[in-house]
Amino acid sequence: MSEERTPKVPTEEGREPRPRWEAGAPALTPEGTPRGAPVRVRRGEEIHAFPETAVGEGDVRGAEEHGEPARGTSLWRDAWRRLLKNKLAVFGMIVVCFIAVAVLIGPAVIRWTTGFTYDFMPPNQQQSYAPFTAPDGEFSPSHPMGTDSAGRDMLARVLQGGRISLMVGIISTFVSLIIGVTWGATAGYLGGKVDDLMMRIVDVLYAIPYMMIVIVLLAFFGGRSPLQQIFLLFAALGAVSWLTMARIVRGQIISLKNQEFVLAARATGVSTPKIIFRHLVPNALGPVIVYATLTIPSVMLQEAFLSFLGLGVQAPYASWGSLAQEGIQNIAIFPWQLIFPGVTMALTLFSLNCLGDGLRDALDPQMRKF
Amino acid sequence: MSRFNFILRRLLVTVPMVLVVVALTWALIRLAPGSFYEGERKLPPTIEKNIRARYGLDQPWYVQYGKVMGNILRLDFGNSLRYENETVNEILRRTVPVSAALGTCAYLLALVVGITLGTVAALRQNSKIDYGAMTLTMLGISFPNFVLGPILVLVFALSLYWLPPARWGGFPSRSLILPVLTLSFIYMAYIARLTRAGMLEVLRSDYIRTARAKGLTEAQVVWRHAMRGGLLPVVSFTGPALALLISGTVVVERIFAMPGLGNYFINANLNRDEPLILGIVAFTSMTVLIFNLLVDVAYAYIDPRIRY
Numbered sequence: 066m067s068e069e070r071t072p073k074v075p076t077e078e079g080r081e082p083r084p085r086w087e088a089g090a091p092a093l094t095p096e097g098t099p100r101g102a103p104v105r106v107r108r109g110e111e112i113h114a115f116p117e118t119a120v121g122e123g124d125v126r127g128a129e130e131h132g133e134p135a136r137g138t139s140l141w142r143d144a145w146r147r148l149l150k151n152k153l154a155v156f157g158m159i160v161v162c163f164i165a166v167a168v169l170i171g172p173a174v175i176r177w178t179t180g181f182t183y184d185f186m187p188p189n190q191q192q193s194y195a196p197f198t199a200p201d202g203e204f205s206p207s208h209p210m211g212t213d214s215a216g217r218d219m220l221a222r223v224l225q226g227g228r229i230s231l232m233v234g235i236i237s238t239f240v241s242l243i244i245g246v247t248w249g250a251t252a253g254y255l256g257g258k259v260d261d262l263m264m265r266i267v268d269v270l271y272a273i274p275y276m277m278i279v280i281v282l283l284a285f286f287g288g289r290s291p292l293q294q295i296f297l298l299f300a301a302l303g304a305v306s307w308l309t310m311a312r313i314v315r316g317q318i319i320s321l322k323n324q325e326f327v328l329a330a331r332a333t334g335v336s337t338p339k340i341i342f343r344h345l346v347p348n349a350l351g352p353v354i355v356y357a358t359l360t361i362p363s364v365m366l367q368e369a370f371l372s373f374l375g376l377g378v379q380a381p382y383a384s385w386g387s388l389a390q391e392g393i394q395n396i397a398i399f400p401w402q403l404i405f406p407g408v409t410m411a412l413t414l415f416s417l418n419c420l421g422d423g424l425r426d427a428l429d430p431q432m433r434k435f
Numbered sequence: 436m437s438r439f440n441f442i443l444r445r446l447l448v449t450v451p452m453v454l455v456v457v458a459l460t461w462a463l464i465r466l467a468p469g470s471f472y473e474g475e476r477k478l479p480p481t482i483e484k485n486i487r488a489r490y491g492l493d494q495p496w497y498v499q500y501g502k503v504m505g506n507i508l509r510l511d512f513g514n515s516l517r518y519e520n521e522t523v524n525e526i527l528r529r530t531v532p533v534s535a536a537l538g539t540c541a542y543l544l545a546l547v548v549g550i551t552l553g554t555v556a557a558l559r560q561n562s563k564i565d566y567g568a569m570t571l572t573m574l575g576i577s578f579p580n581f582v583l584g585p586i587l588v589l590v591f592a593l594s595l596y597w598l599p600p601a602r603w604g605g606f607p608s609r610s611l612i613l614p615v616l617t618l619s620f621i622y623m624a625y626i627a628r629l630t631r632a633g634m635l636e637v638l639r640s641d642y643i644r645t646a647r648a649k650g651l652t653e654a655q656v657v658w659r660h661a662m663r664g665g666l667l668p669v670v671s672f673t674g675p676a677l678a679l680l681i682s683g684t685v686v687v688e689r690i691f692a693m694p695g696l697g698n699y700f701i702n703a704n705l706n707r708d709e710p711l712i713l714g715i716v717a718f719t720s721m722t723v724l725i726f727n728l729l730v731d732v733a734y735a736y737i738d739p740r741i742r743y
Contacts (some may be wrong), residue, residue, distance in 0.1 A: 153570070269448075272674070272727050273456055274719050276682040277700070281460050281712060284704035285467035366579060370686060374701055389581055393690065396585045397593050407582030414577035422573070425580045 134340035144351075147427035154423020160416035164409075168231060169339025171224035181224075213391065213402055222383055223406050229384040230410065233298055234365035241364070242357055245310025250341045250349075252311070253318030264315065267308050276367070283376040291379045298377055302364050313356050317349035358421035362414040369410060385410035389394040411420045442732060449724045456720040457507055457713055461500065464709055503713065510715030517706045523714035526699060531718070534695035537687065538680045540615045542584055545622035550669065552623070553630025557665070558657065560635060568627060575624025580683060584617035584690040614691045618683050622676060634665035663737060670734050674727040681719055 148154050176182050212218055252263035279301045287294045321327065322345060330344050346353075369386030371377035378384040383391075385406045391401030487493045506513055506700070512523035556568040591598045591613060600609045625727065638642060638661055646660045685697030692698075696715060703711040 153573075269452060272452070272678075272724055274678045274681050274716075274723050276678070276714050277719060278456070278460060278463070280701070280704055281463050281716070283463055285707070362577065367682075369579055369581070370682060373579075373686060374689065376704075386579075386581075387577070389585075393581070393585050396589060400589055402587050403582070407579065407586070411574075411578045411582060414579075415574060418573055418577050 070296060107142055128216075137196070144424075144427040148423050151423040151426060153419040154427070157421075157423065160412060161420055164227065164413050164416070165231070168224050168227040171337050172221055172228075174219045175218065175224070179218070181221050212343035213399075219385075219401065219405055222388060223385070223409055226383040226385045226388045226406060227413070228384070229382055230365055230368060233295070233378075233384065234300065234361040234366045236299045237302035237306065237364045237368070238357055238360045240299060240303075241307040241310055241360060242353070244303065245307035246314050246346060246353060248307065249311035249314030249316075250318050250346055253315035254322055254337070254345060256319075256322075260315075264312075267311055271308055276370075279305060279371070280374070283371060287369065287376065287379075291382050294377070294381065296377050298368060298371065302367055306360055306364055306367075310353070310360070314346075314349055315354050317352055318345050321345055321348055355421060355425040355428055358417065358424055362417040362421070365410075365414060366379030408432055436448040441726065445728045445731070447726065449721075452724055453717060453720050454504060454507070457717050458504070460713060460716045461503055461709075464707075464712065465496065465499075465513075475483055505539065507713065507717050512717070514634045515703075515708055517703070517708045517711070523710050526711065527696070527714060527718055530694060530699050533693055534684050534688065534697060536611070537614055537618060537693065537695060538684055540611065541618035541683075542622060542676065542680065544615060545619040545626055546669075549623040549626025550666065551628050553627040554634055554657065554662075554665070556627070557631045557634035557638065559634070565631075569631070571672040572624035572627045575620050576628075580617050580621060581686050581690060584613070584687060587613050587617060588690075594737045610691075614687045614693065617690070618687045620678075620682075621683070625672060625676070626669055630665060633668040634661060637661050637664040640664070667734070667738055669738060670730060672732045674723075677723050677726045681723070 148158075172182065175326055213222060248267070249265060252260045282301055283294070283297060318341075327340060327344060330340050335344070365385075368377055368384060369389065372384050372386030373390045375387075375390060378387050380387075388406035389403055389410070392399075392406060396403055437651065484493070491499060512527075514522050515526060518526060552568050552572070556565040559565050565622075597613055643656060643661055646656045651660075681697070684695060685701060688695040689694070689701065690696040696719070700715045702708075703715065
């Protein structure tokens with residue numbers, strides 16, 4: 066902790082005897098005072114907008130004198146370095162990458178090596194086998210997670226389910242991102258009565274037990290085709306998880322909108338939507354990324370909850386939630402049908418949460434809340 | 436005076452909000468294709484017409500809407516379509532205590548364990564205990580209750596035979612232990628994290644330094660001074676927690692086959708039992724909104740800085 070905070074300023078004896086600039090000038094660049102007005106650096110928000118004045122953990126002067134180009138560490142590079150110091154976050158990042166790769170190429174690899182797919186039922190062995198067991202009870206590597214009650218390979222099903230679960234998580238988060246950012250940024254920038262009204266609506270929606278409405282929506286409109294059900298899930302989950310995002314973005318925009326670059330944009334006649342989306346939103350990106358990372362696991366949990374109730378993803382598709390629902394029917398006899406999809410899901414959510422937490426600490430150490 | 440006004444104003448907002456939620460649900464049900472009366476067997480047109488007339492389905496939508504809303508304002512939700520000899524009110528009276536017992540026990544357990552864990556972690560920040568507690572709570576947030584519940588059943592009911600695996604055995608009974616544990620895990624995790632964050636912030640504040648400076652013991656500082664400020668995030672979490680608790684009880688009641696509100700809600704949806712769905716939605720949104728109001732009032736009592 067303390068090591069991280071100490072700026073690495075070279076000691077006097079390791080340096081050239083005389084600085085080249087006049088004494089008393091703010092020593093930010095080798096040339097002395099930066100041109101123009103002093104740049105206020107608020108929690109790194111615009112530090113990357115003026116790279117020549119950015120001073121991170123590295124020391125610009127020191128680097129210059131060692132013959133390297135004078136380049137400040139940007140917000141993102143600083144954040145990356147802090148992220149790598151957080152063991153849980155690194156663990157999360159590795160596991161998330163591993164699971165993403167496994168889910169993407171795993172089904173193809175299994176089909177290529179053992180010939181099983183998520184919906185292949187062996188004609189005369191339609192029963193559940195324990196992990197690493199062949200039909201005759203001997204050891205066999207062909208089903209590392211066993212099979213389900215119809216003899217389908219559990220590993221292939223878990224990987225295929227992961228595809229759907231992750232896809233629902235990412236796409237619904239993206240939907241919520243679009244709604245939330247647009248809503249929050251508009252309210253924050255316009256301010257006044259519009260802001261009051263828009264945020265009142267968010268407050269009201271917060272208090273509604275929206276999961277009940279989602280259940281009604283899925284129960285009454287779903288079930289016509291499995292693909293349609295998945296699209297309904299994207300829309301429904303995205304539509305209910307944008308509220309916090311809107312609040313976060315609004316707060317960021319309000320703190321940004323009175324700064325000079327917005328005034329400059331307005332003075333040169335940039336239109337309001339363009340100011341919001343081209344000038345303000347990019348500067349609020351850090352918190353948005355952090356919150357989006359944390360939305361993915363929560364949306365995945367909601368999808369699993371709905372699928373577990375039989376209202377989400379439907380056969381022939383499977384998600385971790387619907388696999389768990391199938392598994393719980395046979396929990397006493399074939400526990401592996403529940404444990405493998407369940408634990409895989411828990412591990413994924415755990416890693417995503419760790420990564421999101423680490424990103425928050427790295428991108429904005431002052432925002433550390435939970 | 437202003438406090439009274441505040442409560443009154445909020446109550447005035449609450450009633451229309453419940454009506455909006457119910458109206459939304461009603462619209463969803465009505466816009467959906469098919470209905471309760473359309474079974475697999477096609478009814479003769481005359482009978483179908485009579486049924487529609489009997490339930491008022493032949494009237495224009497605004498008349499039906501007015502009737503539904505009128506019933507809800509009188510807190511009379513009508514008869515269930517599926518459970519023919521029970522009114523929705525009777526079903527609510529039967530199922531709400533089950534869900535309430537489950538939810539209250541789980542939340543109280545989560546409060547006790549979560550606050551203890553969070554406070555200890557905050558007092559020993561960056562120690563092994565802190566990291567252990569935070570990893571545990573991260574697991575709690577990530578572990579879906581429909582995975583945790585069956586695993587607990589597998590261990591404690593089906594392998595060790597300590598506890599019954601499912602079914603409802605009345606309020607204070609052993610059959611409640613596993614459902615409560617399953618449900619409370621995630622809240623415990625949330626509350627522990629909120630407590631830790633709140634306590635860390637408070638412990639650095641000036642008034643705690645003052646308390647220490649005037650020579651109070653550490654226990655007095657923590658219990659009397661830090662707790663009050665440090666638990667504010669937990670109090671404000673109670674509102675969203677209730678909404679979360681509702682979806683949690685649905686799953687837990689499903690896993691443990693408990694005759695609670697959530698279980699009936701899912702069945703009502705699968706059966707397209709319109710009066711029962713509307714009744715449950717109206718009841719739950721009322722509960723949630725009133726709770727949110729109570730939380731806001733309680734918040735102001737605890738934190739004197741808050742003005743209405």
